[in-house]
Amino acid sequence: MTSSPLHHKESPVFAADRAAYWHQLRALGPVVQIHAGKPMLHGYYLTRRDDVRAALLDPETFISPPKTFKLILFGTPLPQVPLSCGTRAEHARFGRVLHPLFSPKALEPFAPALHAQAATLFSAAAAEGHCDAVALADDFACRALLTVCGMQPDDARAAGLIRAAVVGDANGAAEMELINWLNAELVNQTPNPNRLPGVLWPLLEGIGKGDDGALSPPEIIAVILLLFSVAGVEMVSAANSFMLMRLATDPDLQAQLRADPSQIPAFVEEMVRLQAPGPAIPRVTSRDVTVGGVTIPANSVVWIGLEAAGRENGGDEISRDAEGKVQRQRHWAFGSGIHRCLGMHLARLEMVAFLTEWLNHVTTFELEPGFAPTVVHNPTGVTHLASLMLRY
Numbered sequence: 001m002t003s004s005p006l007h008h009k010e011s012p013v014f015a016a017d018r019a020a021y022w023h024q025l026r027a028l029g030p031v032v033q034i035h036a037g038k039p040m041l042h043g044y045y046l047t048r049r050d051d052v053r054a055a056l057l058d059p060e061t062f063i064s065p066p067k068t069f070k071l072i073l074f075g076t077p078l079p080q081v082p083l084s085c086g087t088r089a090e091h092a093r094f095g096r097v098l099h100p101l102f103s104p105k106a107l108e109p110f111a112p113a114l115h116a117q118a119a120t121l122f123s124a125a126a127a128e129g130h131c132d133a134v135a136l137a138d139d140f141a142c143r144a145l146l147t148v149c150g151m152q153p154d155d156a157r158a159a160g161l162i163r164a165a166v167v168g169d170a171n172g173a174a175e176m177e178l179i180n181w182l183n184a185e186l187v188n189q190t191p192n193p194n195r196l197p198g199v200l201w202p203l204l205e206g207i208g209k210g211d212d213g214a215l216s217p218p219e220i221i222a223v224i225l226l227l228f229s230v231a232g233v234e235m236v237s238a239a240n241s242f243m244l245m246r247l248a249t250d251p252d253l254q255a256q257l258r259a260d261p262s263q264i265p266a267f268v269e270e271m272v273r274l275q276a277p278g279p280a281i282p283r284v285t286s287r288d289v290t291v292g293g294v295t296i297p298a299n300s301v302v303w304i305g306l307e308a309a310g311r312e313n314g315g316d317e318i319s320r321d322a323e324g325k326v327q328r329q330r331h332w333a334f335g336s337g338i339h340r341c342l343g344m345h346l347a348r349l350e351m352v353a354f355l356t357e358w359l360n361h362v363t364t365f366e367l368e369p370g371f372a373p374t375v376v377h378n379p380t381g382v383t384h385l386a387s388l389m390l391r392y
Contacts, residue, residue, distance in 0.1 A: 005021075006036055006037045006041075007037055007041035008383075009041060009377040009383075010037045010041065018274070018275065018279075019311065022307065022308045022311050025305070026047045026048070026308065029292065029294070030293070031045070031291050031294040032047060043303050044294075044300055044301070044302045046308075047305050047308045048292065048309070048312065049308075049312040051292060052306065052309035052332060053309065053336065054291075055283065055302065056332065056336040056339070057337045059087075059337060059338050059339065060286060062283035062289075062304070063286050064083060064085070064086070064283060064339055065282060065301075066079065067079065067083050068080060068084075069172060069222070069225060070169070070171060070172030071172035071175040071179065073218060078222050078225065080222060081094060081222045081223060082094035082223070082342065083226065085338070085339075088338050091339065093215075094219075094223070095342070097214070097215055098203075098223065099342065100202075101199045101203060102199060102342055102343055102346055104345045107148065110197075110199075110349070113147050113153075114144050114147060114148075114353040115357055117143045117144060117153055117353075118354050118356075119357045121139060121140055121357075122136070122358055122361035122362060123361050126361045129391060129392060130389070130390060130391040131389075133245075133388040133389075133390050134241045134384070134385050134386070135387075137238075137240040138233070138237045140237075140240070140350070140354055141232070141233045141234075141350065142159045142162050142233060144236070145162075145228065145233060146158055148198065149186070149198045150195055150196040150197055150198020150200065151196065152196075157181070161174075161178045161181050162228055162229070162233055163233075164177070164178070165178040165228065165229050166229050166230060167379050167380075168379060175225060175229070178228060178229075186200060186204060186224070187204060203215070203220060203223070204220070207220065229380075230381075231343055234384065235277045235347065235382055236350050237384065238277035238384030239271065239275075239277050239347065239351055240350075240354045241388050242271055242384075242385070243351070243354075243355055244358065244388060245388055246271060248366050251366070253267075254364055255364075256324075257359055258360075261356055264355055264356055265352055266326040267326045268348060268351045268352055268355065269328035269329075269331065270318045270319060270329065271318075272333040272334075273310040273314055273328075273331035274307070274311065275307075276331075276333040277382050277383050277384060279305070279306060279307035279308075279383055280304060280307065281303070281304050281335065283302045283303075284301055285298050285299060306335065309332050310329070310332055313330050314330065314331065315329070366390065366392070367390060368389035368391050369391075371389040374386045
């Protein structure tokens with residue numbers, strides 16, 4: 001085992017060339033100890049596909065560390081469930097409730113509305129001839145989430161509250177303000193027979209019924225707050241921004257996807273594999289464990305390289321079949337095992353709608369002359385772009 005360069009969140013190599021960073025990390029060994037840079041990012045990096053897969057499927061050894069919001073509710077910080085569920089049984093309880101709400105079948109009816117939201121945004125942007133695509137991606141992510149949750153998508157106050165909660169503050173005031181607004185909008189509309197369709201109504205209708213395995217009110221608050229902050233907004237916005245950045249440098253690929261939109265879902269998967277908003281996730285070891293001939297002590301932070309695994313599996317370029325069509329390769333950007341992302345089908349639906357309507361409404365586009373995209377990880381820890389200036 002050899003010491004590594006900086007963690008990806010601090011590495012100038014990663015910021016400049018993701019493929020070079022993962023090659024550099026893998027060249028140092030299957031397990032790379034990081035002890036340079038910020039102490040909070042120190043730990044052991046798993047770089048090989050098979051080791052990443054094994055760790056994802058062994059939550060008893062590689063434990064998801066407890067995560068809380070800054071918001072204090074009922075005297076304690078509100079936990080970020082189900083991200084920090086510690087056992088298979090606990091996570092399965094959330095899964096039984098949430099999986100049906102966010103399944104492809106449950107989400108399919110919202111596809112036309114998401115396309116309409118994107119079309120409205122992009123038809124206006126197309127007339128300008130230039131834009132900051134990150135701002136558009138943020139706007140769409142907020143509108144899409146409100147739409148799917150049965151709320152008015154063009155509520156300017158909602159967008160402001162969501163963005164404030166994503167950025168956060170020192171004492172959780174922004175999170176509390178968002179929760180208070182959501183309570184007024186969602187809970188008050190639950191008994192309304194004329195409410196807009198939304199995936200959260202069954203969750204809210206179950207409050208107080210005492211069903212076996214039902215989520216408690218604090219747990220429901222935590223799930224909704226997580227959905228309306230990083231998980232449901234920042235991750236999708238980042239992914240959509242990276243897609244446009246990739247296409248801005250490749251007019252031939254733009255033309256290919258416009259000519260054959262059936263390739264867009266595969267392109268979405270390939271971009272998530274190659275430029276994941278969450279390239280690696282932290283875990284904590286419950287015991288001494290040996291990986292790739294290296295013994296990692298108990299209570300160590302381990303970074304599971306999801307993007308490294310996807311690139312090892314499918315290479316560093318967008319995969320194509322013999323006819324040149326985009327084809328997806330297996331990846332682990334949404335995780336695996338009990339902590340596999342519950343919102344992955346919603347993310348895919350939003351990304352396909354976003355890119356389809358962008359290509360429908362915006363002519364051939366490129367980076368603004370002189371503009372260099374900058375990768376950032378603040379304030380939420382999600383890997384995304386500070387801005388993306390495009391012209392067309």
